[in-house]
Amino acid sequence: MSWQPEIDELNRRRQLAHAMGGPDKLKRQADAGRLDARARIAALADPGSFHELGELAGFGSYAPDGSLTAFQPANFLYGRATLDQRPVVLTADDFTVRGAAADAALHRKLTEAERLANEYRLPLIRMIEGTGGGGSVKTLASSGYTYIPELPGWEVMIDNLATVPVVALGLGPVAGLGAGRQVMAHFSVLVDGLSQMFVAGPPVVLAAGEKRSKEELGGAAIHAANGAIDLRVATEGDAFAALRRFLSYLPSSVYEIAARSNPADDPRRRAESLLSAIPRDGRKLYAIRPILDAIVDHGSLFEIGREWGTAIVTAFARLDGWPVAILASDPMALGGLWTAATARKVERFVDLADTFHLPVVHLVDNPGFMIGRKAEEEATIRWGSRALMAIYQATTPWCSVILRKAYGMAGSGHGPADRFRWRMAWPSGDWGSLPIAGGLEAAYRAELEAAEDPAATLAAIKAQLDAVRSPFRTAEHFGVESIIDPRDTRAELCRFATLAQRRLTPGKRPGGWRP
Template sequence: MTESGWQTELAELEQRLAAARAMGGPDKLARQREQGRLNARERLAALADAGSFREIGALAGFASYDGDGAMTAFQPANFLFGRATIAGRPVVATADDFTVRGGAADASLHRKLSDAERLASEYGLPLIRMIEGTGGGGSVRTLESAGYTYIPEIPGWEHMTANLARVPVVAMGLGAVAGLGAGRMVMAHYSLLVDGMAQMFVAGPPVVAAAGEKCTKEELGGAAIHAGNGAVDDRVASEAEAFLRTRWFLSYLPSSVDELPARAPCHDPVTRAEEWLVGAVPRDPRRLYPVRPIVEAIVDRGSWFEIGREWGSGVVTGLARLDGWPVAVIASNPECLGGLWTAATARKVERMVDLADTFHLPLVQLVDNPGFLIGRRAEEEATIRWGSRALAAIYQSSVPWACVVLRKAYGMAGSGHAPADRFRWRMAWPSGDWGSLPIAGGLEAAYRAELEAADDPAAKLAEIRERLERVRSPFRTAEKYGVEAIIDPRTTRAELCQFANLAQRALKPGTKGRGLRP
């Protein structure tokens, strides 16, 4: 009897799919589990809404055949991707499979990686990369098996670059990440490493040892190192926390630059006024104070999502909501060098401004900025260059901007409180204190002749200081329309919620002149 239908081919399809689902085999999967790490397929299932992941290219890999053309072995490609949903919203999810050749490129098919990037770009979908392995040019053994070497190039890098200006990109380091894997990590709008489990380096310990430097993976590129230097945005305690923060981060952003961020339901009264804000800024200008509680008191309850807590500590940055609308927040941190801008602080400001501008998030800045760091360290770190880049990013931005001056705004760095070339929602607390430089720093030099001629220089200095203290009152500035409003600190939330609502009229979807700078 002649067989009808395609049962033979369907059986082969199931055989090949089963081989793909087996990944690197039982031993490699067991080793992954023993080391406390999920495998690639488990990660995809844990990240996405239950049952929503649909793989693309599941049959891709490397097969062996006998003389009759029957498949005798199959090694799946070690890069998985597909479409899924997160909180009901379509995304592109990708995962490196470390159980197949340690995530190395010689077990990958580069077109899969490029297609994942293309799918995200062309269809306007957020892209999530779960990275573990090298993902570069393979090992030295690859040269012998290939029989030739080559001039390096990176397939798909153009798509990764373009996507920074197109769709939200999140990168999670979930194991040792080296070479191109490290490059894929930092080419993202939000990146994180799992503490104690993930490390990131240009080249791993064996290669570094050959160059004469011996160190462990943690010593070379542990999560604490890169969360502290800004190579990644954050570190987390577990894979589960990484997935949670990824979902949370994406909740503030549109699916692509062609859309505006969505409003969420808000059950926090716009008029909520925290009484303690009246004394949040000390009268003594030398006393420091924490700014994070102020941020949390102003934004919608439970909406504060800090980014980059461990680096550039002169400012606190993150995402939040005001009356349900997503906003980006930059807040001076007086507890770190009094809020002075270092080179790292300036880079952090620049990065947050670019993220906000790319994805149409109104920007709120809480200012207590005594200026750029000065001295030998500042010059060695090229603070003026990085500070000027941050100011350029501020002036290149096109999103609505609200500024609340909590205390100081001095010098070039202080001028970065808001772009001055368009309408500014600028308000100050009664504690506002600003100028080209602090009075205390320039008083004796400015009045040297008068002090030298005085019978009692100390008394004369006190008299001059008292005169200038009257001039520096923020109300004198308001008289000249040098600041648009002085407000009761308790009303800050209400003022900013009004800004967030009106800002929606000024937001325009579309691609900006450039994407975020990695």
């Protein structure tokens, strides 16, 4: 006698699991413009590569004779797959089953997905939709008791942030623990109009006296501007594409070094536009992104966090095929002054680069920290000091290119000062403890008051000091290692990126990584 009856039962249960929440719920999902969990997995995984774990997990109902009469699959799917030929762990919340709430979940599945990524050093991709938390009030009523909250698998999520790339795609409403899982990631994405994120949704907020729609409460635009997510996109397809690009710059774990792509751009390429990219008038602004595009490998710049902390650009790119992390001042935003938000953005990105052993290239035009009452209310000096701490604690290779300003305490964050300084400046470099122009009249008040022609005296003093602040004077005293022709920047940075590989050492970063 064969085991065919059991194989038939296996296939039946598989069919029930793949039915998810049933035709009506699947239609509702599609009518809302959202893919279902299994469609998302199919869209991401290389064809035929997804191997589901816990496929039969769920909640069965049985007749007195023990036969299965009904089955509700668990609303969390996971398994191993390859993505662009790289092994990964894929997870997806199934919103068609109880809105992906915890009362239809088996928490061990979520924890085991995190453990698989952690122990086998595989990038982890979370496709999040729903709450994933403690269930509803009705859940408590049916269970007949309450409990002290805990977060299943949270300790593994924490360790994953120090071990493997973690990406969270919010592909629908995300609340409670779902929102926590969304931000506990190195790269977090929401879809405009489709995804919202909140600690508690509109019904709970209404009970607290605030009436808001889902978009008003936690739309993608809100969280892109406050830094809770790294990117907002127009469609689910855009989210999948962004995920692929992000992972392309990173190793599969901190125990590896990110791979070099096949170089397709001349490392000695010179862009004539760089010669006039910085205005001679230091009060005039300029666009930083065209400069970045001219320096890095063609088409390789991938910016994240564009909508918050806007005085700094954070991006990944390639230099002669080598992946690097880019920090670049943006004078079009507050002249490049560091606000509290900018400092937090710098800290987070530097820690990310250090965690995954990506060399940092910092293009500097930093006039200092933001000043004024609002800056004090935002504790700018505390967040700024934390950013400087991250820079000085970073161990990954670091190259600074000073384009224009580097002033004060914030200006000292152009790079770590306690190790070899791979540092260069353009002839437009302008630095010091504070801008000379800002304190000129106060410093020479007595001379100006005693002068027969104060205006002429002030002009003469200014001319004298302009000569003193020449970057060539600094270079004479080895206060800057080199001054370069801006058109040679790409070649210099490609040399840095190549030699930086000699300093990269796989392994965990002390202290881990915090979102």
